Each structure stands twice: as structure tokens, then as C-alpha cells.
Amino acid sequence: MGGTEDSVGLKRIVFVTVGTTCFDALVKAVDTLEVKQELSRRGYTHLVIQMGRGTYVPTKSLGEDGSLAVDYFTFSSSIANHLSSASLVISHAGSGSIFETLRLSKPLIVVVNEDLMDNHQSELAEELAERKHLYCAHPQDLHQVIAGMDLESLLPYHPGDAKPVAKLINRFLGFPDD
Template sequence: MGDIEESVKQEKKVVFVTVGTTLFDALVRTVDTKEVKQELLRNGYTHLIIQMGRGSYTPAKSEGKDGSLAVDYFTFSPSIADHLRSASLVISHAGSGSIFETLQLGKPLIVVVNEDLMDNHQSELAEELAERKHLYCAHPQTLHQTISDMNIESLLPYPPGDAAAVAKLINRFLGFPDD
């Protein structure tokens, strides 16, 4: 095999999945399915790293041989910043910290809404940012379809320092009137 072919074949494209400090087994279980892994492979991703938090579901590790996805996982890390920086795609729970940290790094993001949470303001934030084309929003059962349909080039960068827009969103979610 020629050097050029070898370098193309070896290009590492990491998908980082984070549930933060929450319990979100539905997301971990979903990214561990054959359907999601096949869609990620079809989109050129080579590695799947899952931060599973307090979850009890343990995904299957894989070396990534024979054209399969390399899969690894961990529970917690003092900082996920390095994982976010090295990711080609981030799949996250709907926590505002994870969302904004990923958007500030300019990484493509799919936010998966945890339907088990009551009074889920996080989903409203994710849906609003998806409407503004800064990220994709999915549910565990629609994640493979979102990956299949997504066009990362169509996402718009999140304007850094746009605190006024964020504050307005948060105020609206909390029920305060728009000024």
C-alpha cells in the first residue's frame, strides 16, 4: 500500500460521548448499538470514546480491527476538555456546561435529550440551539437517524461571547419577561 493510501486509512476521527455527572444509561446503551456504530463508521469515524458517568450499563470495548469502530469508555475524568478538543464529533447529554464548552471549541455536536428527567429545561435549550443550526438535537431512539441525516458543514458556529442571547434564553426558560 502506498504512503498516501496508508495515511488516509489511518486518519483518526474520534466521536466523544459524554453524560457529564448524570445517570443516562439510555444514551450509553444507544451509542453501543450496532445501528449507531454502523452510522458512525459510514460517516468516516474510527474511534468511539464514551464517558458513562454513574451509569450501570457497560458498553462493549473494541480494538477497532477489521474495519470496526474502536470503542473505549470511562466513568469520570477531572476534565473532559482534552477529550472534547481531540473529538471530530461530540454526542452529549443536554447539560448546558457540556453544550457550551463543546460549542466554544467549534466542535460538531449532537445533543441527546434525557427523557427521564422531569421538567426538562435542558431540552428546551438544546432545541433552541438546534433551531439556530448550532447543533443537532436527538433522542436516544432517533440518534442513529440523526447521525445518518446530519450534514456537519451546515452547522453554524456559535458566536463567542454572545452572553446576552444566552441570558435571554435562560430568562425565558425561567419565566422572566423579555426586556
């Protein structure tokens, strides 16, 4: 497997997950021509969307014309297989999805759901983005984040150090920083 790798038959999958929620804005964003073209330009071949409770149905395509092959589903008993086969994960800001993806050392773009009131999840995503463990986006700027991302610059997340998370929780609860 050394040397140059033949890209024929090599799947590079982008897995999108909204968890158990309804996040049509994210599904619509990944279904836009701009996002699909940018993913294709960056060498991704397949887009698999887990759309949850959403009502917006993305456009399926086989990708036979060299474009991105697109498939979707609502729920799965386990998204672990989808996460482990993904080359890139685009996720809602749920902590379970974030940490499961980071544990697998997969490049991650977290898209913040601006329709949620009092969105503490976005604080977690922004903190982890600041620490260079992931990229953070909003539905309307997702294609720009994809275009500008440098996956080599992401740092691995090492679970076990609870201090940053505890500090974030304390700050949220109004306790002073130590």
C-alpha cells in the same frame, strides 16, 4: 499536507459524554449496531464513551476488522483532552458540556434525557439546534440524526451575545419578550 490525505492511521474520534450523571439510555443508544455502523459509514474510526454514574457497560472492541474501535471510562479529571481530540461530540444536555464543546468549534449532537423531570436543559439544546449550532436528538432517534446530519451546515457559536440566552431565561420565567 495538501492534496489527498491518506486515511491510514488517521483517527476520527467520536467522544460521548454524559457528564457526572447517569444517562444509560444515551450509552445504550451509542452502543447499538445501527449507531456504530452509521458512525463507521461516515468515516469515524473510534468511539470513546464517558459513561458517568451509569450501570450499563458498553461493548469494547478493538476495531481491527475495520469496524469502530470502542472504549469507555466512568470519569476523568478533565474531559478537555477528549473534547479537543474529537471529530464529533455526542453529549448529554448539560450546559457546561454544550458550551465547552461549542467553544472548541466541535460538531455536536446533544441527546436529551427524557427521564429528567422538568428538563430545562432540553430547552437550551433545542434553541441552539434551531439556531443551527448543533444537532438535537433523543436516544431512540440518535442513529437517524447521525445518518441525516450535514456538519457543513452547522454555524459557529460566538459567545458574548447574552441576548438569546437572556431571552430564553426571561421566556422561561414568564417575562414578556421585548
